[in-house]
Amino acid sequence: MNYDCIVLGAGIVGVSSALQLQARGRSVCLIDKLAPGEGTSFGNAGLIERSSVIPYGFPREFDKLIRYALNNQSDVRYDFSYLPKITPWLASYWWHSSPKRLAQAAVEMWPLLQRCVTEHDKWITLANAQDLVRAKGWIEVFRETLSFEHAKCDLDELGFYQLNYDVLNTEQLLVREPTLKPIVKGGIHWLDPKTVTDPSQLAKRYAQLFVKLGGTLLNGDAQRLKQKNNGWALQTDEQLLESDNVVVALGFNSPELVSRFGYKIPLAVKRGYHKHYRVEADHVLQQPICDHLAGFILAPMTNGIRLTTGAEFTDPNLPAKDIQINRAEAIARTLYPLGEAVESTPWLGRRPCINDMRPVIGKAPKAKGLWVNFGHAHHGLTLGPISGRLLADLMTEDKPFTDPAPYSIQRFT
Known part of the structure:
Protein backbone atom coordinates (compact mmCIF):
# COMPACT_ATOMS: atom_id res chain seq x y z
CA MET A 1 0.00 0.00 0.00
CA ASN A 2 1.32 3.42 -0.94
CA TYR A 3 0.62 6.59 1.06
CA ASP A 4 1.70 10.19 0.92
CA CYS A 5 2.85 9.83 4.52
CA ILE A 6 3.26 7.24 7.27
CA VAL A 7 2.93 8.58 10.83
CA LEU A 8 4.67 6.48 13.48
CA GLY A 9 2.99 6.76 16.88
CA ALA A 10 -0.71 6.99 17.76
CA GLY A 11 -0.48 9.09 20.88
CA ILE A 12 -2.11 12.51 20.88
CA VAL A 13 0.82 14.03 18.93
CA GLY A 14 0.86 11.36 16.24
CA VAL A 15 -2.92 11.23 15.85
CA SER A 16 -3.06 15.02 15.62
CA SER A 17 -0.28 15.05 13.01
CA ALA A 18 -2.19 12.50 10.95
CA LEU A 19 -5.40 14.54 11.15
CA GLN A 20 -3.66 17.75 10.13
CA LEU A 21 -1.99 16.13 7.12
CA GLN A 22 -5.23 14.46 6.12
CA ALA A 23 -7.03 17.81 6.27
CA ARG A 24 -4.57 19.05 3.63
CA GLY A 25 -5.52 16.29 1.25
CA ARG A 26 -2.70 13.84 2.01
CA SER A 27 -3.27 10.09 2.21
CA VAL A 28 -1.97 9.02 5.61
CA CYS A 29 -1.33 5.73 7.40
CA LEU A 30 -1.06 5.87 11.20
CA ILE A 31 0.98 3.09 12.82
CA ASP A 32 1.42 1.99 16.43
CA LYS A 33 1.95 -1.24 18.35
CA LEU A 34 -0.74 -0.07 20.79
CA ALA A 35 -4.23 1.30 20.30
CA PRO A 36 -4.47 5.12 20.03
CA GLY A 37 -3.98 6.93 23.32
CA GLU A 38 -2.64 3.89 25.18
CA GLY A 39 0.95 5.07 25.72
CA THR A 40 1.98 8.18 27.62
CA SER A 41 -1.14 9.92 26.30
CA PHE A 42 -3.19 7.60 28.52
CA GLY A 43 -2.11 8.98 31.85
CA ASN A 44 -1.77 12.76 32.04
CA ALA A 45 -3.67 15.24 34.17
CA GLY A 46 -6.00 16.18 31.33
CA LEU A 47 -4.99 19.82 31.01
CA ILE A 48 -5.05 21.71 27.73
CA GLU A 49 -2.61 23.99 29.43
CA ARG A 50 -2.61 27.53 28.09
CA SER A 51 -1.48 29.03 31.40
CA PRO A 99 16.90 32.97 33.85
CA LYS A 100 17.83 34.40 30.47
CA ARG A 101 17.58 31.09 28.59
CA LEU A 102 14.38 30.07 30.38
CA ALA A 103 12.78 33.39 29.45
CA GLN A 104 13.81 32.83 25.82
CA ALA A 105 12.35 29.33 25.88
CA ALA A 106 9.07 30.73 27.21
CA VAL A 107 8.88 33.33 24.41
CA GLU A 108 9.63 30.71 21.76
CA MET A 109 7.06 28.25 23.11
CA TRP A 110 4.34 30.88 23.36
CA PRO A 111 3.19 30.71 19.69
CA LEU A 112 2.27 27.05 20.32
CA LEU A 113 0.73 27.52 23.75
CA GLN A 114 -1.17 30.63 22.67
CA ARG A 115 -3.13 28.63 20.08
CA CYS A 116 -3.41 25.29 21.89
CA VAL A 117 -7.01 25.67 23.09
CA THR A 118 -8.47 27.03 19.85
CA GLU A 119 -6.71 24.34 17.80
CA HIS A 120 -8.07 21.62 20.08
CA ASP A 121 -11.55 23.16 19.92
CA LYS A 122 -11.73 22.58 16.17
CA TRP A 123 -10.95 18.88 16.46
CA ILE A 124 -13.06 18.39 19.58
CA THR A 125 -16.08 19.58 17.62
CA LEU A 126 -15.30 17.50 14.53
CA ALA A 127 -14.65 14.40 16.68
CA ASN A 128 -17.87 14.93 18.65
CA ALA A 129 -15.85 14.91 21.88
CA ASP A 198 -10.49 11.10 29.83
CA PRO A 199 -7.33 12.01 27.84
CA SER A 200 -6.98 8.53 26.37
CA GLN A 201 -10.56 8.64 25.11
CA LEU A 202 -9.93 12.03 23.51
CA ALA A 203 -7.02 10.56 21.53
CA LYS A 204 -9.26 7.67 20.53
CA ARG A 205 -12.01 10.04 19.35
CA TYR A 206 -9.48 11.92 17.24
CA ALA A 207 -8.27 8.60 15.80
CA GLN A 208 -11.85 7.54 15.05
CA LEU A 209 -12.35 10.82 13.21
CA PHE A 210 -9.17 10.17 11.23
CA VAL A 211 -10.46 6.75 10.16
CA LYS A 212 -13.94 8.09 9.43
CA LEU A 213 -12.42 10.65 7.07
CA GLY A 214 -10.59 7.94 5.15
CA GLY A 215 -7.34 7.50 7.07
CA THR A 216 -5.71 4.12 7.65
CA LEU A 217 -4.93 2.98 11.20
CA LEU A 218 -2.80 -0.14 11.58
CA ASN A 219 -0.90 -2.04 14.24
CA GLY A 220 2.79 -2.20 13.49
CA ASP A 221 6.30 -1.87 14.91
CA ALA A 222 7.98 1.42 14.03
CA GLN A 223 11.40 -0.14 14.50
CA ARG A 224 10.79 -2.12 11.29
CA LEU A 225 10.98 1.08 9.27
CA LYS A 226 13.45 0.90 6.38
CA GLN A 227 14.78 3.61 4.09
CA LYS A 228 14.54 2.94 0.37
CA ASN A 229 16.05 4.75 -2.59
CA ASN A 230 12.87 6.66 -3.24
CA GLY A 231 11.25 6.76 0.16
CA TRP A 232 10.31 4.54 3.08
CA ALA A 233 8.90 1.08 3.72
CA LEU A 234 7.45 -0.61 6.77
CA GLN A 235 6.35 -4.22 6.92
CA THR A 236 3.38 -4.92 9.18
CA ASP A 237 2.05 -8.41 9.87
CA GLU A 238 -0.51 -7.92 7.10
CA GLN A 239 1.15 -5.86 4.38
CA LEU A 240 4.09 -3.80 3.17
CA LEU A 241 3.56 -0.04 3.47
CA GLU A 242 5.45 2.42 1.31
CA SER A 243 5.60 6.21 1.33
CA ASP A 244 7.74 9.15 0.30
CA ASN A 245 7.44 10.64 3.81
CA VAL A 246 7.48 9.34 7.34
CA VAL A 247 6.77 11.22 10.59
CA VAL A 248 8.39 10.05 13.82
CA ALA A 249 5.97 10.83 16.68
CA LEU A 250 6.95 8.08 19.09
CA GLY A 251 7.43 10.16 22.23
CA PHE A 252 10.32 8.94 24.36
CA ASN A 253 11.05 6.14 21.86
CA SER A 254 11.74 8.62 19.05
CA PRO A 255 15.49 9.27 19.63
CA GLU A 256 16.32 5.60 19.16
CA LEU A 257 14.75 5.61 15.70
CA VAL A 258 16.15 8.93 14.47
CA SER A 259 19.61 8.01 15.73
CA ARG A 260 19.84 5.63 12.75
CA PHE A 261 19.92 8.68 10.49
CA GLY A 262 22.61 10.66 12.27
CA TYR A 263 20.65 12.52 14.97
CA LYS A 264 21.57 12.45 18.64
CA ILE A 265 18.72 14.09 20.57
CA PRO A 266 19.38 15.11 24.21
CA ASN A 355 17.16 19.58 27.61
CA ASP A 356 16.28 22.99 26.11
CA MET A 357 12.55 22.54 26.88
CA ARG A 358 11.36 22.73 23.27
CA PRO A 359 10.04 19.88 21.11
CA VAL A 360 11.48 18.97 17.72
CA ILE A 361 9.01 19.64 14.90
CA GLY A 362 9.73 19.61 11.18
CA LYS A 363 12.09 18.17 8.60
CA ALA A 364 15.07 15.97 9.49
CA PRO A 365 17.14 16.72 6.37
CA LYS A 366 19.79 14.06 6.85
CA ALA A 367 17.29 11.58 5.41
CA LYS A 368 14.99 12.53 2.56
CA GLY A 369 11.33 12.46 3.55
CA LEU A 370 12.02 12.10 7.29
CA TRP A 371 9.98 14.34 9.61
CA VAL A 372 9.79 14.60 13.40
CA ASN A 373 7.27 15.69 16.02
CA PHE A 374 8.24 14.69 19.56
CA GLY A 375 9.78 15.90 22.83
CA HIS A 376 6.75 17.76 24.22
CA ALA A 377 7.61 16.95 27.87
CA HIS A 378 4.68 17.84 30.16
CA HIS A 379 2.67 19.38 27.30
CA GLY A 380 1.92 16.48 24.98
CA LEU A 381 -1.86 16.69 25.32
CA THR A 382 -1.72 20.49 25.24
CA LEU A 383 0.36 20.79 22.09
CA GLY A 384 -0.71 17.76 20.07
CA PRO A 385 -3.01 19.51 17.56
CA ILE A 386 -1.03 22.75 17.28
CA SER A 387 2.33 21.02 16.78
CA GLY A 388 0.62 18.76 14.25
CA ARG A 389 -0.59 21.88 12.46
CA LEU A 390 2.91 23.34 12.29
CA LEU A 391 4.29 20.05 11.01
CA ALA A 392 1.59 19.84 8.33
CA ASP A 393 2.27 23.45 7.29
CA LEU A 394 5.92 22.56 6.72
CA MET A 395 5.27 19.24 4.98
CA THR A 396 2.77 20.73 2.55
CA GLU A 397 4.79 23.92 2.03
CA ASP A 398 2.02 26.13 3.40
CA LYS A 399 3.10 29.30 5.13
CA PRO A 400 3.65 28.27 8.78
CA PHE A 401 1.67 30.19 11.37
CA THR A 402 4.89 30.86 13.30
CA ASP A 403 8.63 30.69 12.78
CA PRO A 404 9.54 26.97 13.02
CA ALA A 405 13.23 27.59 13.70
CA PRO A 406 13.05 27.21 17.53
CA TYR A 407 11.77 23.65 17.10
CA SER A 408 14.12 22.54 14.33
CA ILE A 409 16.03 19.30 14.80
CA GLN A 410 18.98 21.09 13.15
CA ARG A 411 19.78 22.72 16.50
CA PHE A 412 21.31 19.37 17.52
CA THR A 413 23.60 18.94 14.53
Whole structure:
Protein backbone atom coordinates (compact mmCIF):
# COMPACT_ATOMS: atom_id res chain seq x y z
CA MET A 1 0.00 0.00 0.00
CA ASN A 2 1.32 3.42 -0.94
CA TYR A 3 0.62 6.59 1.06
CA ASP A 4 1.70 10.19 0.92
CA CYS A 5 2.85 9.83 4.52
CA ILE A 6 3.26 7.24 7.27
CA VAL A 7 2.93 8.58 10.83
CA LEU A 8 4.67 6.48 13.48
CA GLY A 9 2.99 6.76 16.88
CA ALA A 10 -0.71 6.99 17.76
CA GLY A 11 -0.48 9.09 20.88
CA ILE A 12 -2.11 12.51 20.88
CA VAL A 13 0.82 14.03 18.93
CA GLY A 14 0.86 11.36 16.24
CA VAL A 15 -2.92 11.23 15.85
CA SER A 16 -3.06 15.02 15.62
CA SER A 17 -0.28 15.05 13.01
CA ALA A 18 -2.19 12.50 10.95
CA LEU A 19 -5.40 14.54 11.15
CA GLN A 20 -3.66 17.75 10.13
CA LEU A 21 -1.99 16.13 7.12
CA GLN A 22 -5.23 14.46 6.12
CA ALA A 23 -7.03 17.81 6.27
CA ARG A 24 -4.57 19.05 3.63
CA GLY A 25 -5.52 16.29 1.25
CA ARG A 26 -2.70 13.84 2.01
CA SER A 27 -3.27 10.09 2.21
CA VAL A 28 -1.97 9.02 5.61
CA CYS A 29 -1.33 5.73 7.40
CA LEU A 30 -1.06 5.87 11.20
CA ILE A 31 0.98 3.09 12.82
CA ASP A 32 1.42 1.99 16.43
CA LYS A 33 1.95 -1.24 18.35
CA LEU A 34 -0.74 -0.07 20.79
CA ALA A 35 -4.23 1.30 20.30
CA PRO A 36 -4.47 5.12 20.03
CA GLY A 37 -3.98 6.93 23.32
CA GLU A 38 -2.64 3.89 25.18
CA GLY A 39 0.95 5.07 25.72
CA THR A 40 1.98 8.18 27.62
CA SER A 41 -1.14 9.92 26.30
CA PHE A 42 -3.19 7.60 28.52
CA GLY A 43 -2.11 8.98 31.85
CA ASN A 44 -1.77 12.76 32.04
CA ALA A 45 -3.67 15.24 34.17
CA GLY A 46 -6.00 16.18 31.33
CA LEU A 47 -4.99 19.82 31.01
CA ILE A 48 -5.05 21.71 27.73
CA GLU A 49 -2.61 23.99 29.43
CA ARG A 50 -2.61 27.53 28.09
CA SER A 51 -1.48 29.03 31.40
CA SER A 52 1.84 27.27 32.18
CA VAL A 53 3.81 29.50 29.85
CA ILE A 54 7.13 29.24 31.70
CA PRO A 55 8.77 25.85 30.99
CA TYR A 56 9.60 23.53 33.87
CA GLY A 57 13.24 24.47 34.36
CA PHE A 58 15.89 22.96 36.59
CA PRO A 59 15.67 24.65 40.03
CA ARG A 60 18.46 27.10 40.78
CA GLU A 61 17.48 28.41 44.21
CA PHE A 62 19.77 27.05 46.95
CA ASP A 63 16.93 26.08 49.28
CA LYS A 64 15.20 24.09 46.53
CA LEU A 65 18.42 22.31 45.58
CA ILE A 66 18.95 21.28 49.20
CA ARG A 67 15.35 20.09 49.45
CA TYR A 68 15.62 17.96 46.32
CA ALA A 69 19.04 16.63 47.32
CA LEU A 70 17.42 14.98 50.33
CA ASN A 71 15.26 13.00 47.86
CA ASN A 72 12.21 12.91 50.11
CA GLN A 73 9.88 15.17 48.13
CA SER A 74 6.72 14.24 46.26
CA ASP A 75 7.24 16.46 43.21
CA VAL A 76 10.67 15.13 42.24
CA ARG A 77 12.46 11.93 43.20
CA TYR A 78 15.36 9.99 41.74
CA ASP A 79 17.24 6.75 42.11
CA PHE A 80 20.81 7.30 43.25
CA SER A 81 21.99 4.43 41.05
CA TYR A 82 20.62 6.24 37.98
CA LEU A 83 22.37 9.56 38.64
CA PRO A 84 25.69 8.72 36.88
CA LYS A 85 23.81 7.97 33.67
CA ILE A 86 21.57 11.03 33.68
CA THR A 87 23.96 13.61 35.18
CA PRO A 88 25.23 14.90 31.79
CA TRP A 89 21.64 15.53 30.69
CA LEU A 90 20.78 17.19 34.03
CA ALA A 91 23.82 19.45 33.71
CA SER A 92 22.71 20.56 30.26
CA TYR A 93 19.14 21.00 31.52
CA TRP A 94 20.49 23.18 34.35
CA TRP A 95 22.46 25.29 31.83
CA HIS A 96 19.37 25.85 29.67
CA SER A 97 17.40 26.80 32.80
CA SER A 98 19.30 30.03 33.51
CA PRO A 99 16.90 32.97 33.85
CA LYS A 100 17.83 34.40 30.47
CA ARG A 101 17.58 31.09 28.59
CA LEU A 102 14.38 30.07 30.38
CA ALA A 103 12.78 33.39 29.45
CA GLN A 104 13.81 32.83 25.82
CA ALA A 105 12.35 29.33 25.88
CA ALA A 106 9.07 30.73 27.21
CA VAL A 107 8.88 33.33 24.41
CA GLU A 108 9.63 30.71 21.76
CA MET A 109 7.06 28.25 23.11
CA TRP A 110 4.34 30.88 23.36
CA PRO A 111 3.19 30.71 19.69
CA LEU A 112 2.27 27.05 20.32
CA LEU A 113 0.73 27.52 23.75
CA GLN A 114 -1.17 30.63 22.67
CA ARG A 115 -3.13 28.63 20.08
CA CYS A 116 -3.41 25.29 21.89
CA VAL A 117 -7.01 25.67 23.09
CA THR A 118 -8.47 27.03 19.85
CA GLU A 119 -6.71 24.34 17.80
CA HIS A 120 -8.07 21.62 20.08
CA ASP A 121 -11.55 23.16 19.92
CA LYS A 122 -11.73 22.58 16.17
CA TRP A 123 -10.95 18.88 16.46
CA ILE A 124 -13.06 18.39 19.58
CA THR A 125 -16.08 19.58 17.62
CA LEU A 126 -15.30 17.50 14.53
CA ALA A 127 -14.65 14.40 16.68
CA ASN A 128 -17.87 14.93 18.65
CA ALA A 129 -15.85 14.91 21.88
CA GLN A 130 -17.47 17.84 23.68
CA ASP A 131 -18.63 15.50 26.45
CA LEU A 132 -14.99 14.95 27.45
CA VAL A 133 -14.01 18.61 27.78
CA ARG A 134 -14.69 21.28 30.40
CA ALA A 135 -14.01 25.00 30.19
CA LYS A 136 -13.50 25.73 33.89
CA GLY A 137 -9.71 26.02 34.01
CA TRP A 138 -7.77 24.70 37.01
CA ILE A 139 -6.74 25.99 40.42
CA GLU A 140 -3.23 26.22 41.84
CA VAL A 141 -3.50 25.76 45.60
CA PHE A 142 -1.09 26.99 48.26
CA ARG A 143 -0.71 25.51 51.73
CA GLU A 144 1.88 28.07 52.84
CA THR A 145 1.32 31.82 53.08
CA LEU A 146 4.86 32.70 52.00
CA SER A 147 4.73 30.65 48.81
CA PHE A 148 1.33 32.16 48.00
CA GLU A 149 2.71 35.68 48.39
CA HIS A 150 5.67 34.86 46.15
CA ALA A 151 3.36 33.42 43.51
CA LYS A 152 1.24 36.58 43.51
CA CYS A 153 4.36 38.67 42.96
CA ASP A 154 5.41 36.41 40.08
CA LEU A 155 2.15 37.18 38.29
CA ASP A 156 3.51 40.61 37.41
CA GLU A 157 6.11 38.98 35.16
CA LEU A 158 3.43 37.28 33.05
CA GLY A 159 1.88 40.45 31.61
CA PHE A 160 3.26 39.76 28.14
CA TYR A 161 1.11 36.63 27.87
CA GLN A 162 -2.19 38.32 28.81
CA LEU A 163 -3.41 35.35 30.83
CA ASN A 164 -6.77 35.29 32.57
CA TYR A 165 -6.83 34.29 36.23
CA ASP A 166 -8.44 34.99 39.60
CA VAL A 167 -6.40 35.35 42.78
CA LEU A 168 -8.36 33.78 45.64
CA ASN A 169 -7.92 34.14 49.37
CA THR A 170 -8.86 31.24 51.64
CA GLU A 171 -12.53 32.15 51.87
CA GLN A 172 -12.89 32.74 48.14
CA LEU A 173 -11.08 29.49 47.37
CA LEU A 174 -13.36 27.49 49.63
CA VAL A 175 -16.40 29.04 48.00
CA ARG A 176 -15.12 27.94 44.60
CA GLU A 177 -14.02 24.52 45.87
CA PRO A 178 -15.98 23.72 49.05
CA THR A 179 -14.54 20.21 49.27
CA LEU A 180 -11.03 21.45 50.05
CA LYS A 181 -9.91 21.40 53.66
CA PRO A 182 -9.32 24.76 55.37
CA ILE A 183 -5.54 24.32 55.59
CA VAL A 184 -5.32 26.16 52.25
CA LYS A 185 -3.93 29.70 52.37
CA GLY A 186 -5.17 30.75 48.94
CA GLY A 187 -5.11 29.89 45.27
CA ILE A 188 -4.81 31.10 41.70
CA HIS A 189 -7.60 30.01 39.38
CA TRP A 190 -6.19 29.84 35.85
CA LEU A 191 -9.14 30.45 33.53
CA ASP A 192 -7.74 30.02 30.00
CA PRO A 193 -7.06 26.26 30.02
CA LYS A 194 -9.61 23.57 29.28
CA THR A 195 -9.60 20.18 30.96
CA VAL A 196 -10.30 16.67 29.70
CA THR A 197 -12.04 13.99 31.77
CA ASP A 198 -10.49 11.10 29.83
CA PRO A 199 -7.33 12.01 27.84
CA SER A 200 -6.98 8.53 26.37
CA GLN A 201 -10.56 8.64 25.11
CA LEU A 202 -9.93 12.03 23.51
CA ALA A 203 -7.02 10.56 21.53
CA LYS A 204 -9.26 7.67 20.53
CA ARG A 205 -12.01 10.04 19.35
CA TYR A 206 -9.48 11.92 17.24
CA ALA A 207 -8.27 8.60 15.80
CA GLN A 208 -11.85 7.54 15.05
CA LEU A 209 -12.35 10.82 13.21
CA PHE A 210 -9.17 10.17 11.23
CA VAL A 211 -10.46 6.75 10.16
CA LYS A 212 -13.94 8.09 9.43
CA LEU A 213 -12.42 10.65 7.07
CA GLY A 214 -10.59 7.94 5.15
CA GLY A 215 -7.34 7.50 7.07
CA THR A 216 -5.71 4.12 7.65
CA LEU A 217 -4.93 2.98 11.20
CA LEU A 218 -2.80 -0.14 11.58
CA ASN A 219 -0.90 -2.04 14.24
CA GLY A 220 2.79 -2.20 13.49
CA ASP A 221 6.30 -1.87 14.91
CA ALA A 222 7.98 1.42 14.03
CA GLN A 223 11.40 -0.14 14.50
CA ARG A 224 10.79 -2.12 11.29
CA LEU A 225 10.98 1.08 9.27
CA LYS A 226 13.45 0.90 6.38
CA GLN A 227 14.78 3.61 4.09
CA LYS A 228 14.54 2.94 0.37
CA ASN A 229 16.05 4.75 -2.59
CA ASN A 230 12.87 6.66 -3.24
CA GLY A 231 11.25 6.76 0.16
CA TRP A 232 10.31 4.54 3.08
CA ALA A 233 8.90 1.08 3.72
CA LEU A 234 7.45 -0.61 6.77
CA GLN A 235 6.35 -4.22 6.92
CA THR A 236 3.38 -4.92 9.18
CA ASP A 237 2.05 -8.41 9.87
CA GLU A 238 -0.51 -7.92 7.10
CA GLN A 239 1.15 -5.86 4.38
CA LEU A 240 4.09 -3.80 3.17
CA LEU A 241 3.56 -0.04 3.47
CA GLU A 242 5.45 2.42 1.31
CA SER A 243 5.60 6.21 1.33
CA ASP A 244 7.74 9.15 0.30
CA ASN A 245 7.44 10.64 3.81
CA VAL A 246 7.48 9.34 7.34
CA VAL A 247 6.77 11.22 10.59
CA VAL A 248 8.39 10.05 13.82
CA ALA A 249 5.97 10.83 16.68
CA LEU A 250 6.95 8.08 19.09
CA GLY A 251 7.43 10.16 22.23
CA PHE A 252 10.32 8.94 24.36
CA ASN A 253 11.05 6.14 21.86
CA SER A 254 11.74 8.62 19.05
CA PRO A 255 15.49 9.27 19.63
CA GLU A 256 16.32 5.60 19.16
CA LEU A 257 14.75 5.61 15.70
CA VAL A 258 16.15 8.93 14.47
CA SER A 259 19.61 8.01 15.73
CA ARG A 260 19.84 5.63 12.75
CA PHE A 261 19.92 8.68 10.49
CA GLY A 262 22.61 10.66 12.27
CA TYR A 263 20.65 12.52 14.97
CA LYS A 264 21.57 12.45 18.64
CA ILE A 265 18.72 14.09 20.57
CA PRO A 266 19.38 15.11 24.21
CA LEU A 267 16.12 13.66 25.46
CA ALA A 268 15.52 12.20 28.91
CA VAL A 269 12.48 10.59 30.45
CA LYS A 270 10.65 12.09 33.39
CA ARG A 271 8.54 9.24 34.65
CA GLY A 272 5.14 10.09 36.11
CA TYR A 273 2.33 8.19 37.80
CA HIS A 274 -1.38 8.33 38.32
CA LYS A 275 -3.95 6.54 40.41
CA HIS A 276 -7.72 6.96 40.67
CA TYR A 277 -9.75 7.32 43.86
CA ARG A 278 -13.45 7.02 44.48
CA VAL A 279 -15.49 10.17 44.97
CA GLU A 280 -18.35 10.63 47.41
CA ALA A 281 -21.37 12.53 46.13
CA ASP A 282 -20.74 15.54 48.38
CA HIS A 283 -16.99 15.71 47.65
CA VAL A 284 -17.00 16.41 43.92
CA LEU A 285 -14.19 18.64 42.63
CA GLN A 286 -15.35 21.32 40.20
CA GLN A 287 -12.00 21.54 38.40
CA PRO A 288 -8.48 20.12 38.71
CA ILE A 289 -6.45 21.19 41.73
CA CYS A 290 -2.65 21.51 41.64
CA ASP A 291 -0.68 21.61 44.87
CA HIS A 292 1.97 24.28 44.24
CA LEU A 293 4.63 22.83 46.53
CA ALA A 294 4.03 19.09 46.32
CA GLY A 295 3.65 19.12 42.53
CA PHE A 296 0.68 16.76 42.24
CA ILE A 297 -2.67 17.32 40.56
CA LEU A 298 -6.09 16.09 41.63
CA ALA A 299 -8.24 15.94 38.51
CA PRO A 300 -11.88 14.87 38.23
CA MET A 301 -11.92 12.09 35.64
CA THR A 302 -14.34 9.52 34.29
CA ASN A 303 -12.87 6.87 36.63
CA GLY A 304 -12.83 9.05 39.74
CA ILE A 305 -10.33 11.57 41.07
CA ARG A 306 -7.02 11.08 39.29
CA LEU A 307 -3.93 11.84 41.37
CA THR A 308 -0.95 12.57 39.10
CA THR A 309 2.64 13.00 40.26
CA GLY A 310 5.58 15.16 39.30
CA ALA A 311 8.84 13.78 37.87
CA GLU A 312 10.78 10.64 38.70
CA PHE A 313 14.29 10.12 37.35
CA THR A 314 15.18 6.46 37.06
CA ASP A 315 15.68 3.84 34.37
CA PRO A 316 12.67 4.35 32.07
CA ASN A 317 12.29 0.59 31.58
CA LEU A 318 12.02 -0.36 35.25
CA PRO A 319 8.60 -1.39 36.60
CA ALA A 320 6.43 1.17 38.36
CA LYS A 321 7.33 2.11 41.91
CA ASP A 322 4.81 3.36 44.47
CA ILE A 323 7.16 5.68 46.40
CA GLN A 324 6.19 8.92 44.68
CA ILE A 325 2.46 8.24 44.39
CA ASN A 326 2.35 7.31 48.09
CA ARG A 327 4.09 10.54 49.07
CA ALA A 328 1.67 12.56 46.95
CA GLU A 329 -1.36 10.70 48.29
CA ALA A 330 -0.37 11.37 51.91
CA ILE A 331 -0.24 15.13 51.25
CA ALA A 332 -3.35 15.09 49.07
CA ARG A 333 -5.39 13.59 51.90
CA THR A 334 -4.56 16.61 54.06
CA LEU A 335 -5.99 18.82 51.33
CA TYR A 336 -8.99 16.89 50.03
CA PRO A 337 -11.05 13.88 51.26
CA LEU A 338 -9.84 11.24 48.81
CA GLY A 339 -11.85 8.04 48.77
CA GLU A 340 -10.30 4.60 48.53
CA ALA A 341 -8.04 3.79 45.62
CA VAL A 342 -9.62 2.28 42.51
CA GLU A 343 -6.41 0.54 41.37
CA SER A 344 -4.01 -1.45 43.51
CA THR A 345 -0.93 -0.28 41.58
CA PRO A 346 -0.25 3.10 39.93
CA TRP A 347 -0.12 3.63 36.19
CA LEU A 348 3.33 4.64 34.88
CA GLY A 349 3.98 7.04 32.01
CA ARG A 350 7.18 8.37 30.44
CA ARG A 351 7.39 12.04 29.48
CA PRO A 352 9.86 12.80 26.63
CA CYS A 353 11.84 15.85 27.79
CA ILE A 354 14.48 17.65 25.72
CA ASN A 355 17.16 19.58 27.61
CA ASP A 356 16.28 22.99 26.11
CA MET A 357 12.55 22.54 26.88
CA ARG A 358 11.36 22.73 23.27
CA PRO A 359 10.04 19.88 21.11
CA VAL A 360 11.48 18.97 17.72
CA ILE A 361 9.01 19.64 14.90
CA GLY A 362 9.73 19.61 11.18
CA LYS A 363 12.09 18.17 8.60
CA ALA A 364 15.07 15.97 9.49
CA PRO A 365 17.14 16.72 6.37
CA LYS A 366 19.79 14.06 6.85
CA ALA A 367 17.29 11.58 5.41
CA LYS A 368 14.99 12.53 2.56
CA GLY A 369 11.33 12.46 3.55
CA LEU A 370 12.02 12.10 7.29
CA TRP A 371 9.98 14.34 9.61
CA VAL A 372 9.79 14.60 13.40
CA ASN A 373 7.27 15.69 16.02
CA PHE A 374 8.24 14.69 19.56
CA GLY A 375 9.78 15.90 22.83
CA HIS A 376 6.75 17.76 24.22
CA ALA A 377 7.61 16.95 27.87
CA HIS A 378 4.68 17.84 30.16
CA HIS A 379 2.67 19.38 27.30
CA GLY A 380 1.92 16.48 24.98
CA LEU A 381 -1.86 16.69 25.32
CA THR A 382 -1.72 20.49 25.24
CA LEU A 383 0.36 20.79 22.09
CA GLY A 384 -0.71 17.76 20.07
CA PRO A 385 -3.01 19.51 17.56
CA ILE A 386 -1.03 22.75 17.28
CA SER A 387 2.33 21.02 16.78
CA GLY A 388 0.62 18.76 14.25
CA ARG A 389 -0.59 21.88 12.46
CA LEU A 390 2.91 23.34 12.29
CA LEU A 391 4.29 20.05 11.01
CA ALA A 392 1.59 19.84 8.33
CA ASP A 393 2.27 23.45 7.29
CA LEU A 394 5.92 22.56 6.72
CA MET A 395 5.27 19.24 4.98
CA THR A 396 2.77 20.73 2.55
CA GLU A 397 4.79 23.92 2.03
CA ASP A 398 2.02 26.13 3.40
CA LYS A 399 3.10 29.30 5.13
CA PRO A 400 3.65 28.27 8.78
CA PHE A 401 1.67 30.19 11.37
CA THR A 402 4.89 30.86 13.30
CA ASP A 403 8.63 30.69 12.78
CA PRO A 404 9.54 26.97 13.02
CA ALA A 405 13.23 27.59 13.70
CA PRO A 406 13.05 27.21 17.53
CA TYR A 407 11.77 23.65 17.10
CA SER A 408 14.12 22.54 14.33
CA ILE A 409 16.03 19.30 14.80
CA GLN A 410 18.98 21.09 13.15
CA ARG A 411 19.78 22.72 16.50
CA PHE A 412 21.31 19.37 17.52
CA THR A 413 23.60 18.94 14.53
